[in-house]
Amino acid sequence: MTNDYRMLSKGVRLVCVRNASSLGFIGLGNMGGPMAMNLLNKAKGDLWVYDVNADSVDKAVKAGAKAASAPAEIAENCDRIVTMLPNSPHVMSTFGGEQGLLSTAKAGTLFLDCSTIDPAAAQTVAKMCLEKETVFMDAPVSGGVGAAAAGTLTFMVGGPAAEFEAGQSILQHMGAKIVACGDVGTGQAAKICNNMMLGISMVGVSETYNLGKRLGLDPKILASIVNAASGRCWASDTYNPVPGVIEGVPSSNGYAGGFGTTLMAKDLGLAQDAATNTQSPIPLGSLAHQIYRVMSSDPRFADKDFSSVYALLSEEKLL
Amino acid sequence: MTNDYRMLSKGVRLVCVRNASSLGFIGLGNMGGPMAMNLLNKAKGDLWVYDVNADSVDKAVKAGAKAASAPAEIAENCDRIVTMLPNSPHVMSTFGGEQGLLSTAKAGTLFLDCSTIDPAAAQTVAKMCLEKETVFMDAPVSGGVGAAAAGTLTFMVGGPAAEFEAGQSILQHMGAKIVACGDVGTGQAAKICNNMMLGISMVGVSETYNLGKRLGLDPKILASIVNAASGRCWASDTYNPVPGVIEGVPSSNGYAGGFGTTLMAKDLGLAQDAATNTQSPIPLGSLAHQIYRVMSSDPRFADKDFSSVYALLSEEKLL
Amino acid sequence: MTNDYRMLSKGVRLVCVRNASSLGFIGLGNMGGPMAMNLLNKAKGDLWVYDVNADSVDKAVKAGAKAASAPAEIAENCDRIVTMLPNSPHVMSTFGGEQGLLSTAKAGTLFLDCSTIDPAAAQTVAKMCLEKETVFMDAPVSGGVGAAAAGTLTFMVGGPAAEFEAGQSILQHMGAKIVACGDVGTGQAAKICNNMMLGISMVGVSETYNLGKRLGLDPKILASIVNAASGRCWASDTYNPVPGVIEGVPSSNGYAGGFGTTLMAKDLGLAQDAATNTQSPIPLGSLAHQIYRVMSSDPRFADKDFSSVYALLSEEKLL
Amino acid sequence: MTNDYRMLSKGVRLVCVRNASSLGFIGLGNMGGPMAMNLLNKAKGDLWVYDVNADSVDKAVKAGAKAASAPAEIAENCDRIVTMLPNSPHVMSTFGGEQGLLSTAKAGTLFLDCSTIDPAAAQTVAKMCLEKETVFMDAPVSGGVGAAAAGTLTFMVGGPAAEFEAGQSILQHMGAKIVACGDVGTGQAAKICNNMMLGISMVGVSETYNLGKRLGLDPKILASIVNAASGRCWASDTYNPVPGVIEGVPSSNGYAGGFGTTLMAKDLGLAQDAATNTQSPIPLGSLAHQIYRVMSSDPRFADKDFSSVYALLSEEKLL
Incomplete structure (x- = not known):
């Protein structure tokens, strides 16, 4: 094209x-x-x-x-x-x-x-x-x-x-x-690239904080460390998926509002198509896509913010 | 224990x-x-x-x-x-x-x-x-x-x-x-959590920038967008794996120096063990682990900085 | 449609x-x-x-x-x-x-x-x-x-x-x-479903035999066990990727001939598109796709049979 | 050792x-x-x-x-x-x-x-x-x-x-x-290798049949094709996870009995440890491990046969 x-x-x-x-x-x-x-x-x-x-x-x-x-x-x-x-x-x-x-x-x-x-x-x-x-x-x-x-x-x-x-x-x-x-097309490319990175970060942050918690780490202490170190990212320092770490984000409000799991699955679907068309390997993007895909068809998560992937991985109760 | x-x-x-x-x-x-x-x-x-x-x-x-x-x-x-x-x-x-x-x-x-x-x-x-x-x-x-x-x-x-x-x-x-x-143990937990997040981010950033490039996006323009948006992370804004985006990091020096692929594979191995012991799911951490594991046994990457995962995914030539 | x-x-x-x-x-x-x-x-x-x-x-x-x-x-x-x-x-x-x-x-x-x-x-x-x-x-x-x-x-x-x-x-x-x-369309569906399963099996068999070998198991003994047990599959019992286990298949001939890595990547690309279109999660199919995708752009593997994924994972020398 | x-x-x-x-x-x-x-x-x-x-x-x-x-x-x-x-x-x-x-x-x-x-x-x-x-x-x-x-x-x-x-x-x-x-040790090695391959096959078969179904394929017709072709495996031809394809297996009995999700997660945990110890890459084994890990902590799946991964991926109702 x-x-x-x-x-x-x-x-x-x-x-x-x-x-x-x-x-x-x-x-x-x-x-x-x-x-x-x-x-x-x-x-x-x-x-x-x-x-x-x-x-x-x-x-x-x-x-x-x-x-x-x-x-x-x-x-x-x-x-x-x-x-x-x-x-x-x-x-x-x-x-x-x-x-x-x-x-x-x-x-x-x-x-x-x-x-x-x-x-x-x-x-x-x-x-x-x-x-x-x-x-x-x-x-x-x-x-x-x-x-x-x-x-x-x-x-x-x-x-x-x-x-x-x-x-x-x-x-x-x-x-x-x-x-x-x-x-033409690079506006879309920039958007799906950013959102793919976001989708990956959010799953990564969720599994990281859950692992930390099970190893005995308080999520707020872990946040203070990661956010000042090389693991720092927007999904951790601005939109943390662990309830109680940051006020005013969906995770502290039962994962209501925000950017829905289904929308994230849609955007990662676009990234997946673009990657297949251009023969670009996206191992983590693909896996994140499949995870949000599973969540999109689970009534517990379909209508929640995409940061509810933390609840999927950690057994955190949803409201 | x-x-x-x-x-x-x-x-x-x-x-x-x-x-x-x-x-x-x-x-x-x-x-x-x-x-x-x-x-x-x-x-x-x-x-x-x-x-x-x-x-x-x-x-x-x-x-x-x-x-x-x-x-x-x-x-x-x-x-x-x-x-x-x-x-x-x-x-x-x-x-x-x-x-x-x-x-x-x-x-x-x-x-x-x-x-x-x-x-x-x-x-x-x-x-x-x-x-x-x-x-x-x-x-x-x-x-x-x-x-x-x-x-x-x-x-x-x-x-x-x-x-x-x-x-x-x-x-x-x-x-x-x-x-x-x-x-006791939470110092180690904090370190492996941060490094797992870093290992994930670096693969994610690498596949994101490679996809962007194949879609026609200049990596510096993509960096200016992602680093000001929700895809922002240390691996993109401070230690970017694409040669020429940031001066003075390993990617702009043939991936020499820095934090070796083998060390990253070791740290992710610790994360993997800790996750298995505590029955914590780490889908992206596991996959990133396997990717650095493959790189560790490939003579082209074993001695390079872990950000050379960009070269693996993009066919960027190594020095 | x-x-x-x-x-x-x-x-x-x-x-x-x-x-x-x-x-x-x-x-x-x-x-x-x-x-x-x-x-x-x-x-x-x-x-x-x-x-x-x-x-x-x-x-x-x-x-x-x-x-x-x-x-x-x-x-x-x-x-x-x-x-x-x-x-x-x-x-x-x-x-x-x-x-x-x-x-x-x-x-x-x-x-x-x-x-x-x-x-x-x-x-x-x-x-x-x-x-x-x-x-x-x-x-x-x-x-x-x-x-x-x-x-x-x-x-x-x-x-x-x-x-x-x-x-x-x-x-x-x-x-x-x-x-x-x-x-109409189900002929194609059957083909990509079978080939996706094949693509998954071959990566799975390759990592299984490599793990076995590193744990001290002779590949032929492992084959005699797996092929008579619940791990049995065509990729193991008919087209084994480990050189020397089966005569006359590509793995015993330097991975020449057979079904090329690039063709497998193409078929998994079709499976990926079909999965995204129908919102079907394919976690292993996606990951296998990305692995063959990486191999397709690596001159060591691009022209080899897809069973050369064993060589990628095991450091088995290619001819 | x-x-x-x-x-x-x-x-x-x-x-x-x-x-x-x-x-x-x-x-x-x-x-x-x-x-x-x-x-x-x-x-x-x-x-x-x-x-x-x-x-x-x-x-x-x-x-x-x-x-x-x-x-x-x-x-x-x-x-x-x-x-x-x-x-x-x-x-x-x-x-x-x-x-x-x-x-x-x-x-x-x-x-x-x-x-x-x-x-x-x-x-x-x-x-x-x-x-x-x-x-x-x-x-x-x-x-x-x-x-x-x-x-x-x-x-x-x-x-x-x-x-x-x-x-x-x-x-x-x-x-x-x-x-x-x-x-000594190779008996264990053979067992975990076989079970890792089984764990991978079962996820692969589940996503394959679900994709086929969404593309309009009758699961029994797909089984007749796959089981006679290169996608053939025990998880498809002997222990099919789609209800109704094979009589007498757990999938045709609400996924009761059989080999529990938690036991599969345990065996894949052993495979994961063995792989990390021997520095063997197991990309699909790792991912399958994480999937059964998530299922093990979900009350809907924890006590079911491991073939219930089909229900997770397909929204097939559990009894």
Whole structure:
């Protein structure tokens, strides 16, 4: 895919329209809803919105947005369009479907896809966009619902360097940090790499603290040692999975809230696919994936924060 | 073991001699040599030394130490004794052998064992010491040869709380940080827990950066993202295994120096034993152990820093 | 995909033409070449062939086959068509491309795809075939080049039960055993399931025999015990990876020939994808996948039989 | 250990007494009880028995055995002694304790230890026996309580070749198959190698059949394919973990009976220790160990047959 995209993009003078007029937003879910609200409040001009869920659209319209009946209508009216969708098939049909964005998109339109999808899928859509002389950038986010509402998300952006500034001028209304990662797909790559490392760390921290406890170590003492030594990591010093070590994180609240086991399994599934496609060995990433996979189908863990892997390994009681 | 030790120590009024006179040191190797030198230079009173290697003893004697012919002679002359030995069998025979420390040790002697051994072995020796009315503390170190020479090691100390101060007064001459971890064996537990987490992180970071690279991400850009996000860890932000990301670490020097693959395999072997003994599941720790185990018997990696696992996974050329 | 296929196939009276006339064969590689030769010699009527490699086509033409210039020409002339291609994208373009089979296929044509591909990809192509009122069956093989030449392959067949007999009447010329597995995709599923189990067994047998050897057990004695006990498996009793235990297998010939490490890594990649798609945990399959993945990029193992994993784990010298 | 044992045994003319008189048996548990009963009924001469549990002893006495008050009394009266104990510490104290066998054993006594313990522990006890001019052989069994009662166990025997016949003449009363494995410790080695392979196969088979099922394959059809192909193994063709595939095995009886998850975790713990001691990489054995470890501490699986790993991975309901 990458090669096709590169071949096609070579020699093409690809620019998105300067002085763009209207903004579009597709996907008003838990994350997309508050993101659209920030765009509406902070960016100039109209905001057109679309979602399959009529209630979400109504809510946005009451706040001042204009409703479109299909992605095609968004692309007719806007030349800056943000998408925030659950997975690759949704992205694919939103762009390429019969009433999809590309059926009406004008040359020079800029697409910013904030969904978390396979990097190869991002490159496929980018290629389809390129054929319509439009610009596609992948811009997945880190930060949860709270950051989406506060407008403090981090965006990891992949796409043509020349258009980064244009993308940034829009994303800045929804995020505190916008990082240029490289070509199309590298935004997704950065996200899944970070999340794979996180998924590994959390299992590792959980087994480490459980072993320590069984060897007679108080978890808080172990934390004070590890967090000042070479075992230090975010999963230990900021989001510790052992109840009582850090206040205010899911482990100290019965593993409620946070980042669900099922979402972590989904992200590690993307990492697994990307690794298989690129023939990259990921021994620990694979094993962590399988562990969250088992947890996702266990009713005790499926709806809990992913740090509940500590409870799986340690027999810590869940609330 | 633990239970035996606890049973025995109950009701026993165990104190080490106050106003102790002489210091002893056994094990003048790469780490023990410079540690003994710091004791000699900074602590009051005589320092008696013993090692199977005559050259190491000569060197210490030239610097002002007194040579003993066997551990037993050390215990005859000293009531504060530091040991720094390669593994459990060495520790066992140094304490319990025919010419061992316990054959002559006086009641109230304080032993500080800085070797890295199995926590259960530390508890066994502690029990033997207790039977002779002496005090045993495990005090493994973190920090390498440089920190040993500079006297800036970290000591993780397990043993009776009442005697921690007595131990600290000696260890402070060799280290910058002395942490009380709990009962006998918890110093070892803290060390192997930290190192297991480190061993896991390093494999995880290596596969993450390799996957990122194959997906088109520049390792320095990935580092800037991960190190500011939830994938952050020491193995990424301080000791990155990808050549060129951080200056002055082994990966930027052909993986020479540092902490050898074989040593990491040894420490993970201790973690594995401790986990099996306590029936603690350590899925990622086990897998990381097996990976370093394979590397330890591969001539390309056996003598390299453990971060060369990146080279194993990525086909990065070794120097 | 499955659901789409099922929805579409419901109520459709799907039959392949009875008394079919001509046979077609696409993909005259190492496996496909001898398979086509058996069809040519044993089946009635003409055999039309196509391959991108002109030499392979020439060879078949000299033996009596008719050459087609593109898949489309095959479908114009034949209503029974066998395909044997390297991977999903090849299958996809051979069926769906501009000069692909489906551009000219007549209603009632029967396709038998012997390639090893993702079950989901097989279902996608089956759906495309169904839309043209043609019948698609997946029929991947087990057995190597020798069995292809001897016409003793095993075919695992997925597709409409009513058409199994029609498929069998053709496959029987190339194989000794034809197994009906269920709906479209289950032939592929059976193959990747068997090969995943094989990949796991071979790593397991290799680590078991290496451990035994290091504990002082003669490999032949261990084989006599394991093969008569609950550890018995094909990888131990028929294809033992320890040199000298069984004559005539790759391990007794420097791990030359056999089933290459790279092919095993490919098949486990398909298993991994299928597992991620269906959210099935495969902890050992994943880990075995990663091990063959590492071997595939190591010049010592890439071209060897997959049983050379014993050499990786044991430091057995490779020839 | 091995080396010490070899050094000591060199040049020693070690023979067990010919025309031995009395038999002893220590450890009358689930397995040992019926084994002793077979000895009592089939072997000539008196049988002296010992167990910490008085009821077990009473039962044997009623059947004709003579009761001893301690292992030492057994060794006073017998020169052929069988032991069947739960783990290494029990074996160690039964032989080396104050009232242990070696406190009274006569030169030429033959010990047959049927316990499942660490090969290194077997070698340590063998060395202690050698110092008393007695002969030790490790002879762990395969087969469960039923085979113990029927006298059809398999014994894997490690010890001096010259004494194998003497051991066999006793073991034959309790087993159908007696295999000479090599030096002391290799009986244990053979047992843990076989069981490690079994433990790996069972996880592998479970994930394979679950993946197959989710891909639409009927488990019985998959069994007919795998069992005739290269994925064939005992765990699939004789003890299939999928309910309904084979009648009469634990999976078709709610996973009751059979070989418990906890026992499998114990045996894999021995394999893990042996692997760490000999620096042998066992990636899949380690991972399988961790999986049974997690199951052992989950009340749903702890008391079930180890094939219930299929239920863990597949969400198959447990009875």
